[in-house]
Amino acid sequence: xxxxxIETSCDETxxxxxxTQRGLLSHALHSQIEMHSEYGGVVPELASRDHxxxxxxxxxxxxxxxxxxxxxxxxxxxxxxxxxxxxxxxxASVGAALSFALKLPALGIHHLEGHLLSPLLSTPSPSFxxxxxxxxGGHTQLMQVSGVGQYKLLGETVDDAAGEAFxxxxxxxxxxxxxxxxxxxxAQQGQPGRFKLPRPMLNSGDLNFSxxxxxxxxxxxxxKQEMNQQTRADIALAFQEAVVEVLTKKSLTAxxxxxxxxxxxxxxxGANQQLRENLTNKTVDxxxxxxxxxxxxxxxxxAMIAFAGAMRLQASDEENQQTANSFTVKARWDLExxxxxxxx
Ligand code: KG4
Ligand code: ZN
Numbered sequence: 001x002x003x004x005x006i007e008t009s010c011d012e013t014x015x016x017x018x019x020t021q022r023g024l025l026s027h028a029l030h031s032q033i034e035m036h037s038e039y040g041g042v043v044p045e046l047a048s049r050d051h052x053x054x055x056x057x058x059x060x061x062x063x064x065x066x067x068x069x070x071x072x073x074x075x076x077x078x079x080x081x082x083x084x085x086x087x088x089x090x091x092a093s094v095g096a097a098l099s100f101a102l103k104l105p106a107l108g109i110h111h112l113e114g115h116l117l118s119p120l121l122s123t124p125s126p127s128f129x130x131x132x133x134x135x136x137g138g139h140t141q142l143m144q145v146s147g148v149g150q151y152k153l154l155g156e157t158v159d160d161a162a163g164e165a166f167x168x169x170x171x172x173x174x175x176x177x178x179x180x181x182x183x184x185x186x187a188q189q190g191q192p193g194r195f196k197l198p199r200p201m202l203n204s205g206d207l208n209f210s211x212x213x214x215x216x217x218x219x220x221x222x223x224k225q226e227m228n229q230q231t232r233a234d235i236a237l238a239f240q241e242a243v244v245e246v247l248t249k250k251s252l253t254a255x256x257x258x259x260x261x262x263x264x265x266x267x268x269x270g271a272n273q274q275l276r277e278n279l280t281n282k283t284v285d286x287x288x289x290x291x292x293x294x295x296x297x298x299x300x301x302x303a304m305i306a307f308a309g310a311m312r313l314q315a316s317d318e319e320n321q322q323t324a325n326s327f328t329v330k331a332r333w334d335l336e337x338x339x340x341x342x343x344x
Contacts, residue, residue, distance in 0.1 A: 001074040001313065004062075004098070005306025006055070008091030009083025009111045010137075011042045013054040014302030015062045017073070018310050024121065025066035027303045029296075030054045037177050048086035055094050062302075073104060075321070077309020080108025081330030082138075088329035096324035105321035107309045108328075112136075112335050114304035115266040116145055118293040121307055126262045126291045131254045133247065135275075136267030137163035137178065140247075141335075142207050142254045145264070148311045149340035154254050155207025162243055162269045165211035169218050169239050173232045183236050184272050190237025191230070195221060197242040207250050207257075214242055244275045248282050255288050263290045271298040316341035 002025070007014035016027035032050050036042045063070065078095030081088055092108065099106030116132045119125060131154075132143040140157040160168070163180055170179020175186065197217050200210040218239055225231050251263055263283055269275065270292055283290045297303055313321060 001310065002068065002072055003075045003077050003306045003310045003313065004059070004073050005109075005302040005304070005309060006059075006076070006078040006091040006095050007111070007114070007300055007302045007305045008051040008055065008087050009079045009081070010087060010300060011036055011047050012300040013051050013058055014300055014305070015055070015058040016302035016306040017062055017066045017068055018303065018306035020310050020314060024303055024307075025068060026062050027301065027306075028058045028062045028065070029301055030058060033178065040171065040177050042084070044084045044086055047084055048090055051087055051090035055090060059094075070102065073102065075105045075107065075309060075313055077107045077109050077305050077312075079111045079114065079305050080328070081111065081333040083111055083331065085329055085331040088331065092327045092329050096327035099324040103323050105313065106324035106327075107312055109305050109308045109312070110333055110335055110338055111300075111305075112139060112141075113149075113151075113338060114308045116143060116151065116264070117148070117308050117311060118266055118297045118304040119264040119291045120311075121297055121303060122291070122294050124291070126264050126289075129260055130262035130264050130291075131251065131258060131260050132264045132266055133251045133270075134267050135162045135247065135265070135269035137161060137167065139267065140209050140211070142250060143335070144254075144258055144260070147340070148315050149338050151335050151338065153336055154257075155209070155250065157209040157211060159210050159212040160215065162209070162211055162247065163267070165215050165243065166269065168215045169236075172215070172218055172222050173236060180269060181271065184240060184274065186233050187236040187240045187274070189230070189233040191234050192237065192241075194234040195238035197221075197238045199242055199246050202246055202249060207254055209246060209250065211243065214239065240272070240274055244272070244278050247275060248278050251279060252282055252286060255283070255286065261288045263288055265290065265292050266298070268299045271295050312341050
């Protein structure tokens, strides 16, 4: 079964073809980062218009790269939410139109379910059940994942997401948008121990996070210091160390509380090397294993949507697989509200 995946929830147009027999056949991505960087953040209307320009050429490119004809596709999976409503509408309308024209089942996929299941695209891959640390620009959550559609929220940020904190701190340090990767690169030149920033909610006794105070602590530091390249790097390192320590400790607590032995890291911040090293070392110490998606599948992409669609189709009854007659998008959508696909 070949599934076409379409991702347009924010500032990346991602398309992929996933075959349940042969795996990922091809995928293509257009990032709008350059377009939005001029404004220091994503401009929703520009995002929607760019998705419209890119989506059909990217679908054609993906089909050509896989040597696949449109008629060979068995189902369409598109991101239905959460995200920017206008941007989501582009992928949803193209996905629904293709489903209607080709008489194929269409599945509206939850963007975070795509991120949660993306580590299953890599080898070695985890098996259910596992704990997922979801760290993106919009979300920071610890989830208990027992199967496709079986997600229990264990904890989440009470204010800024980890990626958002990286981006805002990067801005304070004069780096471009989005700044997570640039901040992490700058931190490599930092001297450990020069600055120590707070570890928010480290000992809160629950699995929630808070990152907005950390950004304020950086602002205070920036205002107090004579800024030069070394100081910027030292602050970047101190910030990264604080975020990594909190994310690591809470992930380990989630493992010990549930008794699970597998941790999956998903979302853009999962590309952070210091987080990866720290989590890998600490989970090995505790006898657990940590899994990461390939770097290119950590950030938004079409492959995770095609894959989530394929998993849902495989787990559901055929009579539940419907051709689209209409479509909706959900700018806000609670992951725990997802249905569990009915078993065959
Ligand atoms: O998952 P994603 O592509 O989009 C959302 O769904 O939000 O995540 C993007 C976020 C941005 O905040 C970006 O700064 C952050 O991931 N990010 C990083 C790194 N690469 C991307 N944060 C820290 N270190 C990185 N290497
Ligand atoms: Zn994302």
